[in-house]
Amino acid sequence: MYGQQQLEEQTARYTQLNESFEQYFGVQEGSKLFSAVGRSEIRGNHMDHNHGKVLAGSITLDTIAVAAPTTDSVITFYSEGYDQKYVIDLTDLAPKAGDDYGFDSGYGCRYSGSTENCRGTRICSH
Incomplete structure (x- = not known):
């Protein structure tokens, strides 16, 4: 994806991510x-799953992350910037004052009807 000309830059990027x-x-x-x-959707964002047409283009940007599983049910996430x-906490999915996650943090476990088998992870992304 990056090409040989970006090998040094990308190696440094992944090294920094691991260090973080x-x-x-x-x-x-x-x-x-x-x-x-x-990927950038030039036209038709969210239309594809409604049987519409999407004009998308690939871009040379990506998001990288390091993640490790845990034995508990807690997701801990740090993101550059x-x-x-x-x-x-996947066992306590009620919204809390001050949360600004911008997504339904427990959808997958709530959809399954149980948090019993939901496991946490530790994530750092750039």
């Missing part, structure tokens, strides 16, 4: 790197 993750959480067994490639730690 270890700063927040320490060394975590089972941690993995993730990359979500960029935000000076806040986000914590979501």
Whole structure:
């Protein structure tokens, strides 16, 4: 995705991400790197799932993250550019004053009808 000309820059980017993750959480067994490639919807945002047409284009931006599973039911999330730690307890999905997550944090567990099998994770993204 990045091309040979960006190898050094991207290596530094992933190294910095790993260092940030270890700063927040320490060394975590089972941690993995993730990359979500960029896409821009030029026309038709949210129309594709309503049987409409979408004109999308790929871009050379992506989001990268390091994540490690936990044995509890708590998701802890840090993201570059935000000076806040986000914590979501999957066993307590009621909205709380001051939450600004901008999404339904427990949808998957609530949809299944149980939080019994929901497991947490530790995430750091750039």
